[in-house]
Amino acid sequence: MVVAEVRVELKKGVADPEGKNTLKALELLGFEGVKDVKTVKVFDIFIDVDAGHAEKKVEEMCRKLLANPVIHNYSIKIK
C-alpha cells in the first residue's frame, strides 16, 4: 500500500479569492506582518500498487481528473 500526496496549487497569476479572504480575515483579527496567503488542495491517495508504478499512475490521475492544466500546477510525492 502506497500513499501518494498530490499537491494541486493555482498557477502564478490565477486569482486565489479564498487566500485573499483569509488574508483579510487575519488582518481583521489583528495579526500583523502577514504578507500573503495561498491556498493549496492536497489529495492523499491510498493505492494498492508497488511504489515503482505509483508515480506514473498518479500522474495520469492528475491529468485526467485532479488538476485543471489551465489554472493548476501539481506535484506528486510518494510516501
Next chain:
Amino acid sequence: MVVAEVRVELKKGVADPEGKNTLKALELLGFEGVKDVKTVKVFDIFIDVDAGHAEKKVEEMCRKLLANPVIHNYSIKIK
C-alpha cells in the same frame, strides 16, 4: 520573511465527501487499486516575523480562524 505551511485535515471519523467522490470518479475512470482518497486543505502563509516567533503566531491563527477544533486537526511547518 517566513513561509508557514498549515495543513488542515479532517479528524478521523469525520465524513470527507469530496474525498469519497474523488475516489468514485477515479474508479469510474478505470483506475484500479485505489483504496481511499483524503482531501486536505493547505494554507501557505507568508509572514514578516523571525522564525522563532512564527510558529506561535501561526498556531494562534489556526485556533482563531483556520481550523475548526470540532472537526479538524492541523499541523504547522515553518520553512
